Amino acid sequence: MHQVKGVVARSKGQPVEVVTINVPDPGPGEALVKVQACGVCHTDLHYREGGINDEFPFLLGHEAAGVVEAVGDDVTSVAPGDFVILNWRAVCGDCRACNRGEPQYCFATHNATQKMTLEDGTELSPALGIGAFAEKTLVAAGQCTKVDPEARPAAVGLLGCGVMAGLGAAINTGNVGRGKSVAVIGCGGVGVAAIAGSALAGAGTIIAVDIDAKKLEAATRMGATHTVNSKDVDPVAAIQELTGGNGADVVIDAVGRPETWKQAFYARDLAGTVVLVGVPTPDMTIPEIPLIDVFGRGGSLKSSWYGDCLPSRDFPMLVDLYRQGRLDLDAFVTEEIGIDDVEAAFDRMHGGDVLRSVVVLG
The missing domain is CATH 3.90.180.10 (Medium-chain alcohol dehydrogenases, catalytic domain)
Known part of the structure; x- marks a missing residue:
């Protein structure tokens, strides 16, 4: 003992x-x-x-x-x-x-x-x-x-926990890859990790969304190519404008609220992917969205458990990237x-x- x-x-x-x-x-x-x-x-x-x-x-x-x-x-x-x-x-x-x-x-x-x-x-x-x-x-x-x-x-x-959750939400769950466009809603530790993961995976456009200018600055340091202060502008419209009017290939909700999930749903491109990695409370429900929009927009609506990581596979690899100066x-x-x-x-x-x-x- x-x-x-x-x-x-x-x-x-x-x-x-x-x-x-x-x-x-x-x-x-x-x-x-x-x-x-x-x-x-x-x-x-x-x-x-x-x-x-x-x-x-x-x-x-x-x-x-x-x-x-x-x-x-x-x-x-x-x-x-x-x-x-x-x-x-x-x-x-x-x-x-x-x-x-x-x-x-x-x-x-x-x-x-x-x-x-x-x-x-x-x-x-x-x-x-x-x-x-x-x-x-x-x-x-x-x-x-x-x-x-x-x-x-x-x-x-x-x-x-948190950094793996964000990195994995981008790389493992969202399948972010070279040249893809990504938007991350919520730039706390998990959201900023999702941005870092998107940059590591070679994403082309990486949009950070938050209501806090300090968090947006941190997101820029970790690889965001654009920032959106959703306190001042409609994040869905801003993400669409930054992606040629189409929406992002992958939108990651790192907040976990009905409002932000709905923003993620409409901020993605046709056949795009929504990843929920922010943790909601038990009382929260999916916001009302016309079922035809779910059908018509196609793509995937996913949740990310622990960044869908396998520790024995992912931890040593990410530590090696850290030691190499790449993460x-x-x-x-x-x-x-x-x-x-x-x-x-x-x-x-x-x-x-x-x-x-x-x-x-x-």
Whole structure:
């Protein structure tokens, strides 16, 4: 058993606390990871606000990189000393998606069996099965993806959630390729990652849409060729004007609201693709759209789960591109903070001043 500091949300809407938690030694199929860095993602705030479920208390944090300290019986995929990025898609290998050769859609991903606890024995619910705002965490070995140990933990750990979601929404789900036109609605961390992914894939026209001028500036730095401030103009008309009156080949909704999804639907070209990667709340419904428009415009309406990534395939490849200077993951790290600063980072997130705050633990 290991006693370490961790960031816990005890109840809905209350400030997080840094407390001592108990982390078990790894059992069969599990790995103990010494966390080096973990990004502050909007999903962590959703957990604190009760927007995911009500299984409090939560051990927050999930965009993480670190070093494997110990493994349980039968673990062969990683070993002590391996530098890994943690993921929340530990594929099972035997569900209907895995058996048809599509493990990126695995329907039975798994987590550690043992529970981390508070000092009094209260079981913790780790965010996305990870719980990495902690000096050490216990995960399923399949949640550890070995990557180049020379990579900067604060940067590559972001592939564990938001940056991978955006990159994958463009490359994997949207099938963005050379010369295609892309519009991204919402330029927070995920949206800007979708822009970076579109640039990496060779898209010709990349249009960033947001109501915040600072976010549009960040989008330009990451590869946007045009920006649209939708506070001032109709984004659908603006996207059409920038694409010869046709609309974009791929429109990515990184906000996840009925209004932005409807904008994405009408801002795409005939036979174009809409990708929903922003996460809606349970009460939101698809806006009223004439069914003839759905039929007549053709194309695809997709949602993107975790950027439709396969960690074992995508993480090492993207880290290699980062090490080659072809994917600027460092640009997503706005600030490095301590474990005591998570609540303040949530406040800065609301203000739109950061792409990512990253907790550095060593």
